[in-house]
Amino acid sequence: MDLVTILDIAIGGLLMGGIYALLAMGLSLQYGVARVLNIAHGEFIMLGAFATYTLYTAFGINPLLTLAIVGPIIFIIGFLLHRTLFTRLRISSPSPGAFESRSLLATFGILFIIQNLALIGWGANLRAYSYLNFGVNLGGAIFTANRLVSLGFAIGIGLAFYIFLVRTRMGKAIRAAAQDPATASLMGVNINRVLAICFGLGAVMAGFAGTLLSMRVPINPAMGMNYTIIAIIVIVLGGLGSIPGSFIGGFILGIIGTVVTYIEPSLSLAAYYFIFMLLLLVRPKGILGK
């Protein structure tokens, strides 16, 4: 194996992992903090992808600039969804377990609703566009520019979010809520608002991932489920509620995926699940789980 191949696999893995990490951080916030296992996570990815597609092809807005438009819109959708639905569910549920199963069911409903609305709005057709689709040479290994840019944004968004969590008041409130919602609310944190913000931010990250994905993957209204599954796997691998865990888990899964594709593509998905399940048996609480 020569150096270029190693670079191919290593950087290729990072490129794949970057998107996975972004996908997973969003879900990690929603599940790790707000305790909503959002099966409709992929639908927010789809919304982000379609929004970017439409803004780019219809209005010629640079796909990367659409992040600024997609972000606030999806945040509002997510925030309101939590305020109107999940807050009520949380208050009316007798136990955290009951809340989890009820919210799981509710997100299935949301999945159906969003997907159907997308079908009505955009039609069932597959859509794709080409943006920054040229090769960039990194030490002999060539990568498409749109993937490198995606990775850059994924890391940037991840870091910005981490700083937000560590440095800001709201970030601290979120971390407190993740630890123990009851205590956090005793300490004067407006827990419902914090959880709604978490849910909204989680949706935004899904939307961002959708924007970045749309630059290189054909999109359609039914695309979401696969990404939801990837995101769930990553957060489980990383350890529930651990944002760094999700970030690292994303990259690990990306590299595993790339390595197995290199070795035997037809078994890549099988190998992928096998390794994941093996890791889970060795570390039943995820890589950074406690």
Place this chain on the structure above:
Amino acid sequence: MTKKLLFGLITITLVALVAVPLCSSSCVPAPAPAKDSIVIGASRPLSGMNAMIGDAAFGPIMTMWEEEVNAAGGIYVADYGKKLPIEYLIYDDATDVGTMVRLTEKLILEDKVDILFSSCGTAFISAQAPIANKYGYVLLTAEGGATIMRDALYGLPYVFISLPFSDHYQLPVFADMLAAKGAKTAYIVSIADLHGVEYSGVAAIEFARVGIDLIASVSVPETQEDFSIIIKDAKAANPDVFCVFGYPPQVLPCTAESMALGFNPKCFIAGPGANFGFYQFTFIEALGPNCVDGVLCFAAANRATSPEFAELYDDLEAIVSPAMLDWWGHPYYAPLVQIWQEAIEETGTLDQDILRDYIATHHFDTILGDTYFEMSGEGGGGLLVKETHPGEIGQWQNGVVEIVGGGPWSNTVITADFIYPKPPWPTP
């Protein structure tokens, strides 16, 4: 109080949602029909992954036919002594085979539709064919076709397959074209499903026949997204011919990566996917209308094939976006409705057995020209004969899919010469 009211309201709604259709469908006996329309039933993927195929392929043909027939007052059916308009009864199978099977049986047993239209996707048709056959409903299949289905036709007298597929007669034609140009090596990427396996398998046989070496045949799972490693591997192998036997989610990323990584084999074939308008539209913004020139696809006809095809595509373009035009499937879906119409008008009945025998034994005059099915033995089903095919292989040239390959029979219309090697990918 409001809570109580709401609670009651929801209960009533839930009960009503369940009870009303139950009653309307089973409690009230259907009145003896005074026939005033031909009811055509179909279980189609209106949601889920296959919706993107169904919506673009047979869907618009169905819509156009309904408008055309009903504008003319309907189809004359001698049994009823009058013209009957057509009426669709379409259910959503949500891209689930189990649901499709059940809804097909509902259409047949409960709705007692006059005609059954095809479901969408090879696996779906494979499951639908035995069901339609069991109840004696003629099934002219649309989006799908495979060798396993042809093999099953011997026991399925009511089933007629229209769409051409791998060895019938796409890949043999393709292999001969390559041999004529002196291609020596090939590299295949295929999706791990029955379509990918069939095409890669048949291609291996056909390539061997004409002396093309198969360097590699790589199969990928349906969720594979990153094709860079495979394209890099292919580039290193430097084959003359590169084949992507997958769907748009594989075909488009493979094309994009090939462009970006500078992989430009002498021949690049991809499908199904490259035969659709959106293949070009994906790159048109960045690279101009000639963005995918040189890429080959499975395609039968274009506007230059005949005035009828020009009209068909113009009509289609009036109701769907040009990105949805399909140069492979539409030429075969459009004749389906023509065959139905002719069979009903000529036999003057909606009786499935009579219609089946008529379709099995007659030649039809459709936009394909002389159109007929080859029957699989005595009690078998039909396969649209290869001599009906107007073409097998297309190539993007100057932003248009030209027909560059077809069988040596009279219906074939080659619209342009096969360009080999393909021109380099355009640069932005």
Place this chain on the structure above:
Amino acid sequence: MQILEGEGVTKYFGGLAAVSKVDFHVDQGEIAGLIGPNGAGKTTLFNLISAALVPKPGTIRFKGEKITGLKPHKICRLGLARTFQEVKIFSNMTVLENVLLGSLFGCSTGMSSADASREAEELLEFVGLSAVRTTPAKDLTLVNQKRIEVARALATKPELLMLDELMAGLNPAEVAQAMELVTRIRDKGITIFMIEHVMKAIMSVCDRIMVLHHGEKIAEGTPQEIAISKKVVEVYLGE
């Protein structure tokens, strides 16, 4: 004869030793007590013995046989039963069913359903719960729920019964009843190993007492010896 012995029993949680190199033993037929301030590692030691946790390193022997590494249900069937500091009953099952489970599953020798029922009834009589046998366990008072636990443990036919703070949260009259129950159990020939905070109780019923502090055993002896041990007094006063 020693029915239970531990050698160098140790358990770390993260970097913290909850139980550190503790050697201990319980003699056949005695009532042994385990005391110590909060967080001394008493319940952890019980959990190690009953195999809710696995010591690392250290070995525990029961009736001369090594039991470290066995599953909890195996240990129970060997004749080592326990109760819990925070009651763990089967809340939605009846009192009788709670105890019946012990007779059905807790013994190494199989028992017919009829025998098991009869025995469960007898044990309910023994702990004084016959009147509420068909009541769901969750509807009982704390003291009665603790009695269910004792009866359930006894139903497994133990040779050694470990009681984890049986008397915590009980009023003086109830404590007296519990003490009486403990001696009655011992009179049945069952060895008892108990954790207790109620000093008066433990001093009066125990034959021998061990003292844990910060996971280490700091003293051992008869109640009288413990009462005057400087080390023990320091620990308790220093708290």
Place this chain on the structure above:
Amino acid sequence: MDITALTSRRFLVPGLITLTVLATLPLYGSLYTVILITTILMYIILAVSWVIFSGPTGYMSLASAAFFGVGIYTAAVLMPNTGQLLPLPVVVAIAGLISGLLAVLVGALTLRLRGIYFAIFTFGLVEIIKQVLLYWEFEVTHTRGRFVVLVDNDTVFYIMLGIFVALMLTVYFIRRSKFGLALQSIGENEEAAAHTGINVTMVKVITFGISAIFMGAAGAIMATRWTYIDPYIAFNPLFSFMPVLMAIFGGMGQLYGPVIGAAIFAYLQETLQTTFPYYYMLIFGIVLVVAILYLPNGIVGLIQKLIQRWRKGGSAEQNANT
């Protein structure tokens, strides 16, 4: 969860009536009603089987599609349209046993995982079986999809009904047995159960196996309805999620919850797909969300509330009379 509810006497008479109504269905029901009820029974079997294990133990299993799929595929292999190798009931039994064995193996390996970790592991199981099977079929046996023999609709219906009855009887006998008591105690308090001498792992693994047997059997019989099987069709993740949704929708507090939940869910889906084909997901989604908001304990909660209200109304009337 209390699995006594369905097995207690007050359900005996309604149960027998329902059974009689169902068993004679082909005599008076339309051909399609038989097919629809077969599908609904399939969902009920999946949901109830899921609840048998996941209800008392609290493990959220997403392996249903794996067990169901193994059943489907077993039938596809043993009953090709080119010549049935074994009689249908035997195939159904074999399929159930293979699924059950698989569950026992998987259970022994994975029951130490808890919560979402277990859920995702079991979901991975579905994918891994599908992928390995794809590899095996395409690269080794070179099989591209399998056609299954067509079976008479009434036969399919009766076998499905038979599986359903067997499932209900199993639940009944489990409940009455020592084993059922142990299972219930694990649901109440696993730690206490272990220290009371119950081999909790064994009980859980066996329960997991039993629930898988019925899923596999239902899969085998469904294969004959779908007629064409490939790994994608057999191992559809939908069948992992559906039983969970149906059980929560119906309410897990009582066993009749998943039965009713599955029935309503399946029927609603069918109705919407045929009545509002273009808006089916939208309406279905709204119904789900609304139901979740206003029926916190599922359909069971609603029924219990109604019964309570009715009883209260009844007693109030009595009081007024005296």
